[in-house]
Amino acid sequence: METLPFSRKLLGTALAGAMMLAAGNAAASDLSSRYTDADGDLVADVPADESQWVDPDTLVFAYTPVEDPAVYADVWADFLEHLSKATGKKVQFFPVQSNAAQQEALRAGRLHVAGFNTGGVPVAVNCGGFRPFTMMAAEDGSFGYEMEIVTYPGSGIAKVEDLKGRQLAFTSETSNSGFRAPSALLRSEYKMEAGQDFETAFSGSHDNSILGVINKDYDAAAIANSVAKRMLARDVIKSSDYEIIYTSQTFPTTAYGLAHNLKPELAQKIQDAFFSYDWAGTSLQAEFANSGEAQFIPVTYKENWAVIRTIADANGVTYDCD
Incomplete structure (x- = not known):
């Protein structure tokens, strides 16, 4: 199964600075x-x-x-x-x-x-x-997994900056990869605030976010890639169903x-x-x-x-x- 190209990054220096403080x-x-x-x-x-x-x-x-x-x-x-x-x-x-x-x-x-x-x-x-x-x-x-921001093919979202004016789905407010890490990332690296620069939705779980993107219910979503890998392995989804525009550092x-x-x-x-x-x-x-x-x-x-x-x-x- 071919993997689509994506932009792989670490949590940036601005966020790293905030975390050091x-x-x-x-x-x-x-x-x-x-x-x-x-x-x-x-x-x-x-x-x-x-x-x-x-x-x-x-x-x-x-x-x-x-x-x-x-x-x-x-x-x-x-x-x-x-x-x-x-x-x-x-x-x-x-x-x-x-x-x-x-x-x-x-x-x-x-x-x-x-x-x-x-x-x-x-x-x-x-x-x-x-x-x-x-x-x-x-x-x-x-050990560990990465937070990814994903979108559907043809969404017009090729990079994180393209999320402005669009909808980004989170999972729940207690989720690291489904909410906290992407919120900190978007605020520190891209000066983007939820509700101001992009609309939000809460799906309740990573699989709901992934399927929501694939079905075009959401423009994009922040997910844990470990969940996506298991869904791919079970043939619930295909790699061609979605595109990855951001990958974080590894988390526990x-x-x-x-x-x-x-x-x-x-x-x-x-x-x-x-x-x-x-x-x-x-x-x-x-x-x-x-x-x-x-x-x-x-x-x-x-x-x-x-x-x-x-x-x-x-x-x-x-x-x-x-």
Whole structure:
């Protein structure tokens, strides 16, 4: 399948300057007052009071609502069976329909293990006590995805400047590649503001944005290219259906982690299950090999999400969790 030519860039010097000025690691103050962070790792501590630990009979798992939840219930089936054996617990897949629903489920204590999209991780950490510890990577340990701005052939949009007066679709306000990164980019590099220089729409997910562009519902959209790659591999779309006018630097991908108040022994079993999982021949491998992923690797919120926090800072994002 031939790949269409596109303009590949990094987030520019103006944005980089803004990010340097932002306090990338000074996010501890964003943590909800419901939680403590005695060790300074920017995530909620496990409660010191054992009476606050949770040890449910059934673990509830949710994957970020990037695409059709029904598809991903099957994709995750092999892994969730492995997780059940490793923990001795029943495991239920929770097909969340939106980022807001996933965040609320975590905050309300209805979600125990989850994968949150890149931009949603800081919200989950600060408002829901999410403790991320892993993400997917390639065999060689490389990881991440790029934000792309895409349009349909014949749209008259050949470069970012051509978005003026047109419509650009975002996914949701918590999405890094679907909102925050392109907003910071357009403001800093191109002096373009949403609602002034271009119209906006919110599609709800990356696949909706991609299909919306292809069907000409939107003039252009900001997407995560990892989603597009998986859709291409499943023949949901063709490379000739759309054109790429911008590609960003590489960002960390979906983070997987735990509710902060799980019983420590259970939390350890869950983490061990991720790192002991054998991908070979599984439904997870069949799906995520399409975007080059083949294993789970350890991550920390403080280090791996620094660039995401600074993009949020550049956009003036705050976390009013209480």
